[in-house]
Amino acid sequence: MSGILTALYSAICYVIFFLTFLYAIGFVENAVVPKTIDSGTPGPFLPSLLINAVLLSVFAVQHSLMARPKFKAAWTRIVPQPAERSTYVLFTSLALILLFWLWQPMPQTMWETQGGLAQFLFVLSLLGWAMVLVSTFLISHFHLFGLHQGFARMMGYEPAGGPFVTPLFYKYIRHPIYAGFIIAFWSAPVMSLGHLVFAVATTGYILIGIWFEERDLTTHFGERYTLYQKDVGMLVPKVGRGGRGHSPTVE
């Protein structure tokens, strides 16, 4: 793949990802977009549950499998190295688009809030999404979504792997992106059965994903990451640290 083609490919994948991310906000928040988590005509309970479980599993398998170093090593014999991350981002977007498209509404209300509490939960949920986006910039947004690798190929240099960093949220929790998703998914003013299935499944997936990601991070960054794990909570800040947060200079 020529440099210009690689850069173009990574830019297209990035735009598809970003639009998918924006759609995901509307889908979960039941706002703005035509098809949301609770919209549409509900079908019978069991087939709906089964279809949703398959859609969530397709996403989970794609997202975890393609992120593992062994898969990447094999995959880059087919896909050029500079386009690998963009291809991952593209497949993730496609798995999500499939989920948005075929998701079956399960509208039974599990719990419902009103007035100030409902407004608070809605705002909290949006803050969760904002935390996700801000955190991607904290650990290198353009590397995470493949643009850096694609454009580096065009400029003729080898991009260094993303460094280990612990700014802002990362000083207090190890996984602010995942924490942001969990906040966004659970802070629903009205929790339908379908939304609850989605929140439970994605939270379970995130917890399993963290186990795999931390195994890779420990292999990659060694003692720096083990010290970080001791110092900083996974999804919730550790108590008793007097709000100091992680300080790499202490290592």
Ligand SMILES: C[S@@+](CC[C@H](N)C(=O)[O-])C[C@H]1O[C@@H](n2cnc3c(N)ncnc32)[C@H](O)[C@@H]1O
């Ligand atoms: C989707 S991001 C999720 C990051 C993190 N788990 C979170 O929730 O904020 C996954 C990528 O972030 C990288 N990553 C995780 N923690 C990092 C850190 N402290 N510094 C740099 N990269 C990190 C991993 O290597 C992986 O490629």
